[in-house]
Amino acid sequence: MRTNSANAVSVKRPLTYDEALAYLYHLANYEHQRLARYEPETLDLGRMERLLRDLGDPHCCYPSLHIAGTKGKGSVAAMTSAVLSAAGLRTGLYTSPHLHDFRERIQISGRQISKRDVAALVMQARPAVEACPGVTWFDVVTTLGFLEFARRQVDFAVIEVGLGGRLDSTNVVVPLVSVITSISYDHTHLLGNTLTEIAREKAGIIKPGVPVVSAPQKDEVRAVIERVAAERGAPLTIVGGGQVAPRSAPDAPREWWAEPGRVTLEGQAFILHTPASSPLAGEYWIPLLGRHQLDNASVAVAALDVLRRAGLPVTSQAVRKGLRATVWPGRLEILNRRPLLVVDAAHNADSAQKLRAAVEEIFDYDRLTLIFGASCDKDISGMLTALVPLADRVMVTQASHPRAADPEALADQVARLGGRAEVAPSPEEALAGALAGAGARDLILATGSLFIVAEVRDAARAELVKP
Numbered sequence: 001m002r003t004n005s006a007n008a009v010s011v012k013r014p015l016t017y018d019e020a021l022a023y024l025y026h027l028a029n030y031e032h033q034r035l036a037r038y039e040p041e042t043l044d045l046g047r048m049e050r051l052l053r054d055l056g057d058p059h060c061c062y063p064s065l066h067i068a069g070t071k072g073k074g075s076v077a078a079m080t081s082a083v084l085s086a087a088g089l090r091t092g093l094y095t096s097p098h099l100h101d102f103r104e105r106i107q108i109s110g111r112q113i114s115k116r117d118v119a120a121l122v123m124q125a126r127p128a129v130e131a132c133p134g135v136t137w138f139d140v141v142t143t144l145g146f147l148e149f150a151r152r153q154v155d156f157a158v159i160e161v162g163l164g165g166r167l168d169s170t171n172v173v174v175p176l177v178s179v180i181t182s183i184s185y186d187h188t189h190l191l192g193n194t195l196t197e198i199a200r201e202k203a204g205i206i207k208p209g210v211p212v213v214s215a216p217q218k219d220e221v222r223a224v225i226e227r228v229a230a231e232r233g234a235p236l237t238i239v240g241g242g243q244v245a246p247r248s249a250p251d252a253p254r255e256w257w258a259e260p261g262r263v264t265l266e267g268q269a270f271i272l273h274t275p276a277s278s279p280l281a282g283e284y285w286i287p288l289l290g291r292h293q294l295d296n297a298s299v300a301v302a303a304l305d306v307l308r309r310a311g312l313p314v315t316s317q318a319v320r321k322g323l324r325a326t327v328w329p330g331r332l333e334i335l336n337r338r339p340l341l342v343v344d345a346a347h348n349a350d351s352a353q354k355l356r357a358a359v360e361e362i363f364d365y366d367r368l369t370l371i372f373g374a375s376c377d378k379d380i381s382g383m384l385t386a387l388v389p390l391a392d393r394v395m396v397t398q399a400s401h402p403r404a405a406d407p408e409a410l411a412d413q414v415a416r417l418g419g420r421a422e423v424a425p426s427p428e429e430a431l432a433g434a435l436a437g438a439g440a441r442d443l444i445l446a447t448g449s450l451f452i453v454a455e456v457r458d459a460a461r462a463e464l465v466k467p
Contacts, residue, residue, distance in 0.1 A: 017115035020122040021102060027137040047132060048139050048169050054128040055143065058150035062092070063310075064157040064173050065303060068165035068202045069181025071351045072215060072296045075288060075328050076181055079300040081158045083322030085109045087313045092149035092157040094142070094170070099330055099454045106145045108152055110327070121147050138162050142169040156312070164191050166204025177306040178205050178234070179299060180214045182292070183221045184350035185379060199224035208232045213303045215295050216240040237306075239298045256302045258294040263362060265334055270294050278305045280316050286323050289332040290358035297323060330453040332358055335460045339438040340365055341431075343457060345450040347374065349382025355447060356386045365443035367392040369434045371456065373427065374448040376405040383448060384413055390445075393437065394421040397430040399451035427455035435463065 015023070052059060065080055067073045074095055081093040091109050098104040103112040121144040129140055142162070149157045159175070161168045183199050191198045199221040206212050206225075212234050214225050222238065229236040240257045261269030267287035274281040286297050301319055308314035332355070335341040340363060346355040359368075370391035374380050388394060396410035407423045414421035424430035427446070434444045446456040 015119045015123055017119050020119040023122055023126070024102075024137065024140060027135070027140055044134065045167060045169075045171060047134055048142070048172055051128055051132045051135055051139060051143055052146065052172060054131065055125060055147060056150075058143075059146040059173050061150040062154050062157050064159050064175040065177050065179065065307070066159050066161070066170065066173055066175040066205050067179040067181065068161040068168070068205045069179075069215065070184045070198070070202075070348065071354075072181035072292065072299070073160050073179075075293060075296040075326075075331060076179060076300045076303070077158050077160045078328040079286070079297060079323055079326050080304060081107070082110065082326045083300070083304055083314065083319050084156050084158070084307075084312070086322035086325065087315065087318035089155040089312070090152065092145070092152070092154040094145040094149075094157065095160045096138070096141070096162045097450060099450065099457065105141065106148050108148070108154060110325075113148055117148060118144070121151075136169070139169045156307075161202075161205065164201040164204070166201045168205075171205055174207050175210060176310050177303050178207060178210055178212045179303050180205070180212065180217075180225060181296065181299060182215045182350070183217055184348055185382075195220050196224055200228075203228040206232050206234050209234060211235045211306045212237070213299055213306065214238045215299050237302055239295060239302055256298050258298045260291065260294060263289070265289075265337075265362070268293070270297065272298060272301055274301075274305070278308075280305055280308070280314070280319055282316055282320070284320055284323050286326060288326065288328060289362055290354060291361070292354045292358075293331075330450060330457065332362075333453075333457075335457065338440045339435070340443040341435075341456075341460060342443065342445050343453045344445070344447045345453050346383065346447050347378055347449050349379045349386060352383040352386035352447070355445075356390055359390060359443075359445065363443055366439060366441040368443045368445060369393040369395065369438060371395045371397060371424075371427065371430045371434055371444065371446040371452070372410065372421075372448045373397045373399050373407065373430075373452040374405050374410070375401070375403040375451075377403060378405075378449070380405060380410065380413055380448075384410075384417055387445075387447070388414055388417050388419045391419070393434075394419055395424050395430045395434060396421045397424040397427050397452070399427060399449060399455050401449075401451045404449075404451065427452055428459040431456055431459045431463065 067077050077095050081091050084091040093107040106113045159170050161170050191201045203225050206228050212229050257273050259271040269285050271283050304314045330345045332344050344355050346352045368391050394414050396407040398404045398407045411421040411423050
């Protein structure tokens with residue numbers, strides 16, 4: 001067997017978890033290294049298909065749901081997985097990136113896989129990986145998820161796209177339903193500089209004849225999704241905007257939409273309105289904050305209704321139980337009450353604007369301290385334009401990530417917006433400084449990237465008690 005010089009560990013004995021991670025991390029990783037192009041030569045689905053074929057096509061062993069989008073796809077994945085688990089199904093969940101632990105990416109019925117499982121999966125996959133030159137980090141990690149779901153004989157798998165859709169490693173699945181969450185500007189150097197171009201990449205997950213559920217979209221995005229769905233004969237439901245059937249099966253418009261209800265710091269209630277053909281209408285509760293999460297919940301239930309019609313045991317009781325039990329940390333998550341400490345993984349201008357709207361609607365506070373850090377390839381100006389006006393104090397910092405923007409450069413951008421930023425070398429030091437200057441009725445908001453959220457969550461565990 002050919003060995004890889006980047007990993008001298010023999011594969012003739014079982015790997016430890018740390019050795020398995022070391023093997024994975026020597027591979028190219030587009031989460032840490034900026035890709036030059038999002039093209040077949042860089043991200044080759046044929047390569048992914050060959051790798052899976054050598055391993056017995058594990059992704060064909062169970063039905064699935066496939067989710068693409070710019071924002072909200074993780075929340076929708078968490079909600080649908082929780083509902084399917086509440087319905088009694090052994091449910092695999094594959095998401096990315098992770099907050100703290102690599103194993104968060106691969107879960108079964110709400111539990112992340114064990115370290116021993118990761119090591120065993122790498123051992124199983126490694127011969128095929130080394131026989132398939134050019135495979136990427138994400139190809140291999142996605143393959144591990146598919147293998148684990150087959151090995152554990154899941155009843156169903158919820159699969160989140162990593163980047164884009166058309167060329168994403170996950171796009172080898174043929175799901176029972178495809179989902180496209182809210183599309184906005186992100187990864188423009190790879191996916192395109194217009195919403196139309198980005199939408200084409202996201203709509204690349206639409207398969208012939210497979211139903212599609214979309215979140216509410218801007219007109220140019222909706223036009224692309226409608227066109228691709230029609231070309232592929234895929235029945236399309238747009239939440240809040242009716243149902244568009246393929247030309248071969250015209251149908252009357254129907255609506256899925258959420259009517260907002262009571263909001264507390266623990267979550268929010270809503271009434272879901274559905275087509276008359278669905279028994280899933282009713283009042284629900286989600287432990288996730290922000291009006292945008294109502295769109296995500298509506299998308300999740302609309303997709304679950306497709307699965308119900310396909311024969312899965314999705315009932316209103318399972319939906320109610322699963323939505324209430326959804327866990328998706330780092331999204332308008334409250335880590336402390338006095339002072340309020342909130343983290344949110346907003347990482348583009350659109351999500352920052354939604355975060356601002358949620359803060360203004362939900363929280364009552366005296367002063368707001370913004371802790372901000374971002375990846376250098378993001379729309380930092382757009383995010384700061386939305387968030388700096390909220391803040392009485394701005395602290396900029398840098399996560400321990402190779403793509404993290406220099407905090408001095410962030411401070412300059414704040415200054416161009418008429419503000420003044422303090423520079424903290426790390427999120428941990430930023431949090432300590434924010435807490436030192438905060439009153440009991442103040443709000444500390446940490447955002448800008450998932451990596452900032454992760455490091456602030458880690459620091460908060462050490463400094464604060466749970467709310």
